[in-house]
Amino acid sequence: MKYEKYLELENVLPADIERRSFEIISEELGNVSLEKSLEPVIKRVIHTTADFDYLDNLCFSPDVIEKALEAITQGACIVTDTQMIKSGINKKELAKYGGEVVCFMSDEDVAETARITGTTRAVASMDKASKLDKKIIFAVGNAPTALIRLYELIKEEKVKPELVIGVPVGFVNVVQSKELIMKGDTPYIVSRGRKGGSNVAAAICNALLYILRDGENQIN
Amino acid sequence: MKYEKYLELENVLPADIERRSFEIISEELGNVSLEKSLEPVIKRVIHTTADFDYLDNLCFSPDVIEKALEAITQGACIVTDTQMIKSGINKKELAKYGGEVVCFMSDEDVAETARITGTTRAVASMDKASKLDKKIIFAVGNAPTALIRLYELIKEEKVKPELVIGVPVGFVNVVQSKELIMKGDTPYIVSRGRKGGSNVAAAICNALLYILRDGENQIN
Numbered sequence: 001m002k003y004e005k006y007l008e009l010e011n012v013l014p015a016d017i018e019r020r021s022f023e024i025i026s027e028e029l030g031n032v033s034l035e036k037s038l039e040p041v042i043k044r045v046i047h048t049t050a051d052f053d054y055l056d057n058l059c060f061s062p063d064v065i066e067k068a069l070e071a072i073t074q075g076a077c078i079v080t081d082t083q084m085i086k087s088g089i090n091k092k093e094l095a096k097y098g099g100e101v102v103c104f105m106s107d108e109d110v111a112e113t114a115r116i117t118g119t120t121r122a123v124a125s126m127d128k129a130s131k132l133d134k135k136i137i138f139a140v141g142n143a144p145t146a147l148i149r150l151y152e153l154i155k156e157e158k159v160k161p162e163l164v165i166g167v168p169v170g171f172v173n174v175v176q177s178k179e180l181i182m183k184g185d186t187p188y189i190v191s192r193g194r195k196g197g198s199n200v201a202a203a204i205c206n207a208l209l210y211i212l213r214d215g216e217n218q219i220n
Numbered sequence: 221m222k223y224e225k226y227l228e229l230e231n232v233l234p235a236d237i238e239r240r241s242f243e244i245i246s247e248e249l250g251n252v253s254l255e256k257s258l259e260p261v262i263k264r265v266i267h268t269t270a271d272f273d274y275l276d277n278l279c280f281s282p283d284v285i286e287k288a289l290e291a292i293t294q295g296a297c298i299v300t301d302t303q304m305i306k307s308g309i310n311k312k313e314l315a316k317y318g319g320e321v322v323c324f325m326s327d328e329d330v331a332e333t334a335r336i337t338g339t340t341r342a343v344a345s346m347d348k349a350s351k352l353d354k355k356i357i358f359a360v361g362n363a364p365t366a367l368i369r370l371y372e373l374i375k376e377e378k379v380k381p382e383l384v385i386g387v388p389v390g391f392v393n394v395v396q397s398k399e400l401i402m403k404g405d406t407p408y409i410v411s412r413g414r415k416g417g418s419n420v421a422a423a424i425c426n427a428l429l430y431i432l433r434d435g436e437n438q439i440n
Contacts, residue, residue, distance in 0.1 A: 014340055014363075021391040050389050050414035051271065084419070087307040120234055143234075169270050171241040194270035199304070199419045 048203035071162035076135035088202025093209040122146035130159035141201030144177035167196030268423035291382035296355035308422025313429040342366035350379035359385040361421030364397035387416030
């Protein structure tokens with residue numbers, strides 16, 4: 001490229017950019033001490049958002065990383081509440097363990113159920129997911145109604161997720177839906193407050209997958 | 221739902237949540253005065269991220285909304301640098317004007333070109349897009365190399381975009397790539413600094429589409 005003089009790194013490939021980005025994040029975190037097991041997740045979310053608020057926002061249930069990795073290696077599928085999250089997850093890595101990503105939001109039967117019962121497609125898609133005969137990780141990046149419905153389904157013992165990634169974003173019912181999911185016994189990773197999103201949900205899933213892929217050689 | 225006592229709004233449908241969210245954003249913006257034409261874009265990005273930093277980050281070239289809407293109504297296609305952006309754009313709204321969203325990042329020939337020339341797939345996908353015989357809006361939410369390549373292609377008169385949405389996120393070459401695109405004559409919407417992302421790129425595209433859809437009735 002001809003405009004390298006403007007750039008921090010010249011002729012860089014994506015892997016180099018990623019490596020250098022994690023170095024910068026570590027530098028800027030300075031003396032902040034992160035729990036070793038959580039570090040890859042926290043740093044990848046900051047990498048995805050350039051938003052250091054996630055250092056404080058992200059909440060983890062006890063031993064959640066260990067439990068999440070076990071679920072993935074046992075072939076858990078990931079259920080998302082947006083097609084964007086599904087697009088963003090590294091499906092090739094997940095497939096190594098027999099898992100796949102599913103999103104029911106665009107399904108005809110889900111739209112139909114939502115119409116008939118006067119609820120949201122997000123709620124109907126969680127109901128549909130609860131009938132899967134598989135280990136499930138839920139990744140909710142958009143709809144607080146999905147997270148609330150999930151809380152109800154867990155209470156009613158209709159589903160027993162391996163992990164709930166609860167990171168919807170927004171201004172209405174979002175904060176509350178996250179607090180609700182943190183009350184229960186289900187392993188969770190939650191971005192407390194208003195922030196989150198499909199990008200954050202995908203980043204958390206990928207962070208978990210890359211811990212498995214890179215093992216001791218991970219870049220963060 | 222049984223847990224309504226926790227919620228700001230009870231029994232809400234997505235359209236109500238969105239309307240109330242925009243009201244909250246307006247309330248919290250208080251006396252900040254936004255240029256009328258830019259308001260729907262700025263508010264939708266804040267809605268998507270719950271991050272008020274975008275109030276200051278977002279930069280717009282002169283008359284960019286008018287130009288963008290004209291391009292869309294004339295059937296411009298939107299070229300993205302991630303599948304996530306493509307997933308997030310309201311393709312049904314875009315199709316009303318004959319437009320479609322294309323992302324070449326996963327194309328075999330793009331991967332092959334990147335391998336042979338030792339560049340990134342993002343660069344190769346911009347090269348491929350420059351050969352499209354259509355009006356193009358570029359939406360770059362991830363790769364600074366895509367934005368830099370776009371700048372070069374414009375300089376070399378190999379492409380003449382109707383609009384560049386330049387919102388890559390990250391720590392390496394990102395800030396610089398955005399400054400570069402703002403130097404030129406191409407209409408742009410850019411998130412100055414490190415922040416941005418696929419979610420932000422999709423939100424900007426949708427904000428433009430919803431201005432056309434809702435006209436005077438828009439909710440923000």
